Amino acid sequence: MRILIVHNILWAHYKSSVFQALQQRIDQQPKASLMVLQIARNERSRAGLETATDSSTPTYSYRYELLFDRFIEDVPLRERALALLGRVQAHRPTVILLTGYYDPAQLLLLLWAKAMGIRVIMQNESTAADQQRGGWKEQFKRWILQRCDGFFCFGNQSANYLLKLGVQADKILLRKNAVDNHALRRAYEKALVSRTEQQQLLGLRASNFVFVGRLIPVKNLPALVTAFADALQKTQHSANWGLVLLGDGPDADTLAKQISALGLANAVKLLPGRPWHQVPNILALSNVLVLPSLSEPWGLVVNEAMACGLPVVVSDRCGCVPDLVLPNQTGFVFDPAQPEQLTRHMLAFMNNEIDISRMSRAAQERIAPYAPEAVAQEMLAGFMKVSN
Template identity: 35%
Template sequence: MTQAAGTLGANPAHPRVAVLFHRFGPYHVSRLQAAARHMALTGIEFSGTDRTYAWSASETFPFSRIVVSPDSDAERVPALFRKMTAALDRAAPEAVAIAGWSNPAALAALLWCTRRRVPAIVMSDSTEIDEVRKPWREAVKRRVVSLFSTGLVAGAPQRRYLAGLGVQNRLIREGFDVVDNEHFATGAATARRDAEALRRQLALPPRYFLASCRFVAKKNLFVLLEAYQGYRGVAGGAAWDLVLLGGGPLETELRAAIAGRGLVDSVHLPGFRQYPELPAYYGLAEAFILPSTTEQWGLVVNEAMAAGLPVLVSERCGCSEDLVRPGVNGFRFNPFAPRELMGQMLTIAGKDCDRMAMAQAGQAIIAEWSPDRFGRALRQAVELARNAAPLAPDPIGRWLAAALLCRRERTDG
């Protein structure tokens, strides 16, 4: 277990709060930095390794930081439990904010809170439609979630789901899923000032739709290709290109589909790009598309709006209700209906579409979803938790949380 100390969050008048994520990527750091202005914050990473996102490791953090394990996914449960206990004992928080409720490290932290009678805040962007909900699993989840005092969720659909699991609506705050808007707005504006040279440097076409995601099934990229092929067939020589930014296990199949549809010259795959490089790709694009069949939120939509792009967002994305105002800053679409997406691409790219007005509307909307909103909302959730009557630990909820943790050990063993 490692620890590093930063300079923010040292005001003794602020509550001591531990905030737990699997691993700190750029999105987490900007949120935690903002939260550290509102509380004495210790950031706790479950793991120093992330097997899903290839973020570059950051060496400096503007807050106190503890890493529970070099690779929490490889830890046996007893060792993980001991390390989480040691991390939280060292931080000595007055409240603990935990991302999610199913990860073994999250469960270990929640059980620590119940033993120490420290209020726990669940941070969640889950919605009712993320996956098929089985009644027995939801019943188990309700008992585990009952161990949390308050919640910090992404937006309206996430609030409804958490309230449905038993957290009182008055104890839920919104603002979990935010990005550093300034990073994307400033970077995109800089890219546009030197657009011609930057396009040559990055090998980008003159005009393009942008999608940025992992190449996995739920991102629905094959339907996007079908819609894009239809769009090109109607738009003809005026058609924009398509840039698919990212990488993942479906890349080989995706390249084959691009070739099979005759789109090799118009669909571009620059690969995965690190956080500092992203604003340029947004800044040189004309519009952004997120076609996922399921998405708890979709932070790339925040990024695109901050960068000043109209957005086309699947109605199955958790952010679509809060961030997309149809006809104002973009459109929502059924991700299983490629012709619907094709029509919206034609609309956005059409000569009668005021893309500048859409871009400005999007930037105005996303200005309300800044890292400081996360910090303020988390502080409110902490105060609600600290001022509420202490929860009598639900013995069934504790038993179920422990059973779920032990189930990981049996599965791995």
Template identity: 30%
Template structure:
């Protein structure tokens, strides 16, 4: 029996599904320590999402009980600790506390490289912290490049940090296929914040509407400070925050996903859309397009900040509506490697291999 602890930030439905799949593996015992934000949680059902898992939930505004956390970690006697990033105090404590120096640790992150002072200096600033890990697990190729820049040897960098429950989304694809025609509605999913470039999305949608007859509507699922940019915009429906279990049905009612971000390391919403058979329009800044979107095959990839390119991509989807179901079906195989069962199998093998390092 291998005992594994994940130290995580954010209680998401997709990771909970993956953790349940891993917890169901007979020779793996799993424990979770998850920190979530209290401010702006918008009624997100954190505890419900993690129900049935051996999980301890804490809010980010609570003082960190280091002695208590140290005791609970020691009581579990982990063979491996998976630590997400370096910014969350709970994660930093787990990685650096001397009581657990002998326990093997994997560094988990999804960030990508950028020419900013903070990221350029990261290998120096984080050197002592990162040397505590035997390897890194990242979301995809762009994060793997950053892991290499941080100093991890290529043999110690693995992809596959994130997975999802593909079955509900496959069912959404099936429901959509039974409709008489492709739903004439674009979908955007994500927090309404500056890096998601809602301003760019709205302007591209305006241009698209001005160029076609009977334009499609645009549904925006999410909350955030830029929600005001959606107000009183013709054709745009802002539906606010949607719970994870609502997303497959939302996907079934739409014809294509549109993401306009100028920084988005590995947006899971693209994986969900591809798993539901939706064609995707996204910017090059969306890191998950590297693994999940092929231009002209199951989506359209636009330059980051290219409002005209986004408008043309929407017009292209509009003009080729009859082709979109087949286009979406092509992407299903690209999402298959991220299914929770595959994710759990990969982690089972990874846990066994890493636990033997140095023995």
């Protein structure tokens, strides 16, 4: 069994941890091999994060080829398609994993592989809720999906979307998404030692809600700031709680103006984005993660926070919700169209109505099966099932 994975960008660290775990398992299989074709080094929106590394940056080992040492936006379709076809012909795989159905170059590769008798598994992260669905695009997706032999999905919402498009249930081979739980937890515990000192250094309050991600409209951050402001006015513990927005993006100036207009300069802090392995340094200064997105295929920051033991408050538009967010156990779910729900959940934490320690333990227990090792094992089982 010769496995070939086509992946978009080398920078995607969370995939690298899974690829390493998969490589370790495949090395134990007789007559099995793995190669990952990384199309490009990174994407422009994350360019600043790829260079912000140091001696503490985790490294991962697996067999891969980098086709283009530049941003993926700078690789034309023709060049991408020819490179992929050439490398696939050279590796002669028995099964190929494609990143998704949105890349025309990979769709061409799918059709070529099927003509050559090569099995194809398609990765899917989309859900029915993350965009408006319908029309000829959905019919075209059905046609594409009918030509695949199996699917790796980012959770149950992603799988359910494929089922609605006519995919057979036994072709859903994986329903999970993972980050490097162990590396994140180690960094978090190390940072936790100096929590109070770092809070004082950054001007943070003793307890904090935290958002981690790009500062873009779909993240719904103005609503988060407003909900937090409303909660502050309704609690007797307003001096104890703050809000941290960790990230960069085009909404930064708008958010800064909103924070100033609401008189929240001492309570809400905008901190610049940082590489993933340094995010636990900020999670260690926080108590609860909030992800208020209007649309989110999964929401890996929820994995990251739960691996560090943080309860989460997550919009019901995020794909990870049915899998990870158990109401009153690992956190809370709210409708972003009803911001008063978010205010109510934040107030429950502020007013000490929630046993955060209990939620922290439940979060860590819930996220444990969503680890690279577990995902890699299910991927290998899927590859074997399709190949046989």
